[in-house]
Amino acid sequence: MLYIIRHGQTDFNRDGIAQGQLNDPVLTEKGRRQILKVAEYLSKKGIKFDQAISSDLQRATQSLEIIQKNIHISKISFDKNLRENDQGELNGQSYESEKWKKYQELLSNGEIKFPIFSPPPESPVKIRDRVLRFFKKIPLSENILVVTHAGIIRNYLAILKNITLEDYLTSKRHELNVDNGDLIVVNLNTKEVDVIRIDNI
Secondary structure, three states, rough: EEEEEOOOEEHHHHHOOOOOOOOOOOOOOHHHHHHHHHHHHHHHHHOOOOOEOOOOHHHHHHHHHHHOOOOOOOOEEOOOHOOOOOOOOOOEEEEEHHHHHHHHHHHOOOOOOOOOOOOOOOOOOHHHHHHHHHHOOOOOOOOOOEOOOOOOHHHHHHHHHOOHHHHHHHHHHHHHHHOOOOEEOOOOOOOOEEOOOOHOO
């Protein structure tokens, strides 16, 4: 089984600022409580993990540290393929900024290159490629914990649901919303997905 957790709330999440691959954002107290809640939930379920793999960005590693204090995981590794989408010039931009709104408009039109920004955001094609590259190597026979970001999780859910990249960009990505602290459980054999919302734990 595969257990995927989105990192807890950060100061950037709270303030409505795009984080991308910035390493500055840190968990808020609310974010720490969210991850502790998930860790306690998994602990009570008695789930034993063969390994945990995390994004190497600080908000993900901080989340993993909280989980480790509640659940023993002997094998830990970090993978850059689990980093959030690199948003180039838009890293650190407010979600209310004109630049961010223009970027969202381009995505919704199915654009995959963004030369009007410098540096440009990462291509959705590249993002999906690295999501596929990472999840293809997950062993079917193990319980794996993954700590990552919303953009990575939404792309993986789209892949599991056989949603094309074009449909994902133009209409489906907002339907695959994942909140801070949400837990996604995937049966790798049947591809069944259970999204467990942090507010329901």
